[in-house]
Amino acid sequence: MTPNEKLKIARQLAKLGVDIIEAGFPATSVSEVEAVKLIAQEVGNATVDEDINGHVPIICCLSRCRKEDIDKAWEAMKYAKFPRILFFIATRFNDIEFGLEDATRSEREFLYEILGEIIKAGATTIGIGDTVGYCLPREFGQLVADIKANTPGIENVIVAIHCHNDLGLAVANTLEGISSGATEVDVTINGIGERAGNASLEEVVMTIKYKEMLLGGLYTGINTRHIVMTSKMVEEYTQMQVQPHKPIVGDNAFSHESGIHHDGMLKNKTTYEIMSPEDLHLENLVIFEYILLCSGRQTLKAKLIELGHNIDGKELNDLFWRFKSVAETKKVITDDDVLALVSN
Incomplete structure (x- = not known):
């Protein structure tokens, strides 16, 4: 998307009521720097909808653990009222490979150790990624529960989850993750994302809304009346068509043939x-x-x-x-x- 298209979608996401907008990856291009800076300046400092009572979202951007990436990220992010940088690195421990990415295939004890060190170093949110969409829901829920039970200092941080949809289980894994104690979820409009996509915002939000009692009273601050408009904007700007039978926002979601x-x-x-x-x-x-x-x-x-x-x-x-x-x-x-x- 162009920087201007990203800005329009960021405004719509703020109107939707999302808590954190992951605006881009500044190290990848000049265009990304411009897009993140625009969003930080214009959406990260103002209320865009009177219905959400002064809500200004956190503006977040991605950065590898490299000084040049961090400098570029901060240069774009510093204009936001609530800036956040999301560092990512893999944790699958096989020979010399290392990091929090692909956490679902990582050795448990090593995960507890590295997460404990990250928390000691000052992290306020730790992310658990099912980067290749590998888990069944019960496996992912158990991973979140195990991390919460065995990581030193975990009670002082937010546990976030990031699920991919390679097996069509991203939404189910996300719901199982929050049932096991995660309180922040990474989602995308229409489920877009790498390969088969990520957990779909509209599906996660509406499931929580209609299954609130079974999910222990969980709720979101999302204004669901803006979901369809947001979906159509993303569809238009990305040119990624929503399948007619897509839950919640597909053309057939509320049509009846029989x-x-x-x-x-x-x-x-x-x-x-x-x-x-x-x-x-x-x-x-x-x-x-x-x-x-x-x-x-x-x-x-x-x-x-x-x-x-x-x-x-x-x-x-x-x-x-x-x-x-x-x-x-x-x-x-x-x-x-x-x-x-x-x-x-």
């Missing part, structure tokens, strides 16, 4: 929806998309009433079969198509 499902929705929305569209600012979402031959008479009748035509009996039956005939030749039938059928 006639049986439509009938159930008309009687009680909770029959086939576990989330309220209103929570995502989708009050005006049209759930009645007529796809192929899946819709029933009651769905068609409800759509006709919505369009101002109360049709019943034989007239409705005749219209329904004409509607089915058209549906055989068109993938999606619009409101205009329905009105045309009525006028005929």
Whole structure:
């Protein structure tokens, strides 16, 4: 993304209510330095939405453990009210390889030792990375629990987790990690990220929202009504299309094809929806998309009433079969198509 696109998304993330915006990696290019500096100056010093009561997010950037990287990072970050630099290094201990990256495949005792030394050196947050998306949820949860139980000084720092999606388990691992005591999670909009991506913000946030009681009362400060807009901005600027069946923000997430499902929705929305569209600012979402031959008479009748035509009996039956005939030749039938059928 260009620095200006990154700035726009950072503003939207602040409006969304995220606590920390990881703005970039200044050592990689002049463009990254410019982007991080812009975000630090403009988003890192001001409230962007009256609804979030003066919330100014921490602006964070990446840095390798090299002096030149650190200098570049600080030069870009120093303008923020709450600046943070995230140092990363691998911890998989095999021959001479060393660091906190790839923690899920690292030797446990070595992890406890190195994390203890990092905490003694002044770290306030320690990160546990499933960098290659290797873990099952129970394995990742156990890793977090073991680190919390065996690392000297761990009670004085924030435990953060960073999960990748190579096996499609990033969200499940993230939820298991917070159930085991982590209090900060790395997530991305639409689940974008290296290879198969990272844990998806929208999926993690909405799961916590609707499973709060089962997760021990956990909650986030995210304003869920801004999720869809943020998703669409990221999709546009990155040109990474969201799959239609993507949970929460995919085009099909709240659409219903089956006639049986439509009938159930008309009687009680909770029959086939576990989330309220209103929570995502989708009050005006049209759930009645007529796809192929899946819709029933009651769905068609409800759509006709919505369009101002109360049709019943034989007239409705005749219209329904004409509607089915058209549906055989068109993938999606619009409101205009329905009105045309009525006028005929």
